[in-house]
Every structure is written in C-alpha cells, then in structure tokens.
Amino acid sequence: xxxxxxxxxxxxxxxxRIVAALIRITGDWTLAEDCAQEALALALERxxxxxxxxxxxxxxxxxxRNRAIDVLRRATVExxxxxxxxxxxxxxxAAAGEGVVDDRLxxxxxxxxxxxxxxxxVALTLRTIAGVPTGDxxxxxxxxxxxxxxxxxxxxxxIADAGIPYRVxxxxxxxxxxxxxxxxxxxxxxxxxxxxxxxxxxxxxxxLARLLDRLMPGDPEIRALxxxxxxxxxRRAARRxxxxxxxxxxxxDRSRWDHAAIAEALALLPAxxxxxxxxxxxxxxxxxxxxxxxxxxxxxDELARLLPSPVVALNRAVAHxxxxxxxxGLVLLAEARAGGAxxxxxxxxxxxxxxxxxxGRADRAVVLFEQAAxxxxxxxxxxxxxxxAEELTAR
Amino acid sequence: xxxxxxxxxDTEPEADESQVPDIHAWVAENDAAGRRLQGNELASPAxxxxxxxxxxxxxxxDGPFAxxxxxxxxxxILECADLDEAIEIARAHPMAWNGRVELRPFA
Numbered sequence: 138x139x140x141x142x143x144x145x146x147x148x149x150x151x152x153x154r155i156v157a158a159l160i161r162i163t164g165d166w167t168l169a170e171d172c173a174q175e176a177l178a179l180a181l182e183r184x185x186x187x188x189x190x191x192x193x194x195x196x197x198x199x200x201x202r203n204r205a206i207d208v209l210r211r212a213t214v215e216x217x218x219x220x221x222x223x224x225x226x227x228x229x230x231a232a233a234g235e236g237v238v239d240d241r242l243x244x245x246x247x248x249x250x251x252x253x254x255x256x257x258x259v260a261l262t263l264r265t266i267a268g269v270p271t272g273d274x275x276x277x278x279x280x281x282x283x284x285x286x287x288x289x290x291x292x293x294x295x296i297a298d299a300g301i302p303y304r305v306x307x308x309x310x311x312x313x314x315x316x317x318x319x320x321x322x323x324x325x326x327x328x329x330x331x332x333x334x335x336x337x338x339x340x341x342x343x344x345l346a347r348l349l350d351r352l353m354p355g356d357p358e359i360r361a362l363x364x365x366x367x368x369x370x371x372r373r374a375a376r377r378x379x380x381x382x383x384x385x386x387x388x389x390d391r392s393r394w395d396h397a398a399i400a401e402a403l404a405l406l407p408a409x410x411x412x413x414x415x416x417x418x419x420x421x422x423x424x425x426x427x428x429x430x431x432x433x434x435x436x437x438d439e440l441a442r443l444l445p446s447p448v449v450a451l452n453r454a455v456a457h458x459x460x461x462x463x464x465x466g467l468v469l470l471a472e473a474r475a476g477g478a479x480x481x482x483x484x485x486x487x488x489x490x491x492x493x494x495x496x497g498r499a500d501r502a503v504v505l506f507e508q509a510a511x512x513x514x515x516x517x518x519x520x521x522x523x524x525x526a527e528e529l530t531a532r
Numbered sequence: 533x534x535x536x537x538x539x540x541x542d543t544e545p546e547a548d549e550s551q552v553p554d555i556h557a558w559v560a561e562n563d564a565a566g567r568r569l570q571g572n573e574l575a576s577p578a579x580x581x582x583x584x585x586x587x588x589x590x591x592x593x594d595g596p597f598a599x600x601x602x603x604x605x606x607x608x609i610l611e612c613a614d615l616d617e618a619i620e621i622a623r624a625h626p627m628a629w630n631g632r633v634e635l636r637p638f639a
Contacts, residue, residue: 252615300533300637302614
C-alpha cells in the first residue's frame, strides 16, 4: 500500500475518534479539527520517507494530542485539561473500548442536535466527522466558501453559547433524537446520489451509517438505512453509459452493479420497520431480475400511509403503473398531482409521459416528454427525455 | 448555565387542552429542584412603556416596541446543566403546549 493511501485510510478511520476525543476534553471544536488536520499533514510528509508506522491510527492520535497539549500549554489553560490530554490513549486500536466508541457517537449526536438548523447539521457532520474540506461542502450547498465558513463558525459558536451538550442522550431522548441523526445521514446521501451530486458525500453517508450501526448494533432503522444506501449506491456505475448518457433502471447494464454491496444490503434488510426499512425493501425489489412490481406497489402503499408526501405519491403511481397497467398508474398520478404540490416538478411530467407511452398513446406521450425535457434540472436528464420522444416519433 | 425562558402566546396553538400540563405543578417541581430561580407573569403589552433616548431627549411611547400578534406573557429564569435540561423543563410548561416558549442563554 502506498504511503498516501495509508494516510487516507488511517485518516478516515482515526480522524473522527481524534476530533471527538479532543472536543470532549478541550471543548474547542476548531482546535480539535486543526490538530487532527495537522497530524494528517505530518503523516503525508513523514510516512513516504520513514515508512507507515505499525499502528497508523495511534501515531496520528499521538501527534494530534501532543499538538493540542502544545497549543493549550501556551494558552495556559487549566491543569485538568492538560492532564486529561496527556492521559489520552495514543493507540485507538488498543483502546477501542467503550470510551472511544462513546466519543464518536457523542460527536455525531452533537452535530445533529435538533436545536441547530438542518443545513448546519449536515455541514457540521461533513466537516467535523468526515473531515470534508469546507470548499467542497460549500459547492454542494451552492454557496461561497466564505459563506460556508461563516455558517460553520456560527454553528460551533451556537453549540457553545446555547449550551448544546456534548453527549449521547439517554433513554427516551435517544429514541427521539435518533431519527434526526438518520435524517442528516439521509440528506447527506441524497446530496451525493443526485445526478449532479458529489459521490463522495454518498460514500461518507455510507461510512457514517456503518459507524452508527457498529456503535448502536441491532437498531433496525440504522440497519435499514445502511441497506438502503448500499442498494442505491450499488448502481452508481450503471447510471450512465459510456457516452455519459443517463440510463433508467430497466435499461442499465446489470453487470456494472456492485453485487457485493447488494449482497451485504440484502443480508442487513429488516423484514419490518419504519420508512427506511420500507424504502430499503423497495430498493431490494428493484435489484431483482425481473423487478417484482406488484410487491413494489404494495410497499409504496405502505410508505404512502407512513410518509404522505407528494414525491412518495408520485413514485407510488409509477409503481402501480408497472404492476397493474399504465391506466391504473395514471389515475393515481392524477390524485398525487391534485393538490398542486407537484406543479412544475419535471419528474411528475416525465412519469405521465412514460405511463402515457406505455398506454399506447404515442402522440400525447411525445408532447409530454418534450414538456418534461424543457423543465429538466440537468442536461443529461433533458437529453434522456428527448431521446424517449424521438424513439416514439420514429416508430 | 442560566437561561431566560420567555413564555409567549402563539396565534395558532392547536393544543389538546386535556394534555396541557398544570402550571402550579410545574412551578412547584422546578422551584423545589432549584432549577427555577425566578419567574412571573407579565401584564398585557398594552401596559408596556417603551423608553428611548434620542439626541439626549427622552422619548416614551406606550405599548411594546414591535407590533406583533404573539406576545411575551411571562418569564422564568432557569439554572440548568445544558440546553437539553432546559428543553426538558420547557417542554413540561403548559405554554409550550398552547403557546411558545423561547430559551435564551445568559451571555
């Protein structure tokens, strides 16, 4: 393994532990991140020259800890913090007991505290736990780097000023807070999953879901969320063909799917559960060949009851269209659009176009595909919709 | 940490009155636990006087500074370990159920 890759891997594993432990002891978020960053920078400089140490995570922890001690000693902080830092185990592998586990869980729950605005929770999770550079986060949120820097600073200040505790809530509060943490991971994944998203965000969401699953083993919604992520992400290489054009699920080259991830997800899949379990079970039906549309439609019925959102209603209509004929789908689609919440939503028009085409009304479908293309959010989506219109015209 | 808890009305409370906690029990419990240092109800905003000094001149006006439908009807000063404890106290206050409660830490 190259030294650079060793740094990247050790960094991904050890960084959150280091940041979490330093925040717990010093209460200083910026200091914790800076020290972890400096340890990684030093590793990049040293490891190619001196070789990768036997315990890379421990090496990084030692460097970060010593750096924090230096900074704090100069700031002449209380002796208690310095003593605690000095006692901080330099070898996370050797000390992978409860304390270390708790530190990282504590960090996740603090970043995802409901008293922070949702966007700040996502940004803080990316920055502090995943170590994503502020510039990359700013790009995903379509703001400038200085704006994102200010938002992150405000979030950290708010944690201190509002008195947001650095801990995992206990008892009933844990049950109340976990869905919020999962919602942040879901949003993180979605940012990376969209056609124009940053795939690294989806990978971070998967890594954090795995971490959460290890820290709170056996929780069915965490396992369901991880399964959902793995199933959706397994198709990333097949979503576009070699020319870069989008491919809908039914036209994808299945050999390009990540079958190891699919197998892992299917093993995690819970038989019952909440919204993530339902979504994961729907995703699991999609990877079967052929897709089991009646089962998908029934699962969407359940999901629509649990999560009555316009987008769920739209997907439910499409599923019924494949399971019970395009006209059944069109009836449900009309119901989903009745409230007006899907007005101007290009996927609603695209779904109507697809159902209309499959119902044999080609002329009307061409018009609808062209409408959907005009409203599409991205260029590849627009081209894919126009291609469908052309296919129908050529027939 | 000390928190100032502003107890406010809300234009659309939509509360199930049968579930709203009892204010006397809330006061008694938090006073006994030493978490409520002080607190009181306030008279209506119509009784408020706004004080400003501009260019050395004292300007008084009646009523609250801002025109708003939601008003502060009381306050409590809480002493808590952190925001989560303050939230737990606030969620048990009847006005959290049929009004709004704002927690503001002391600077």
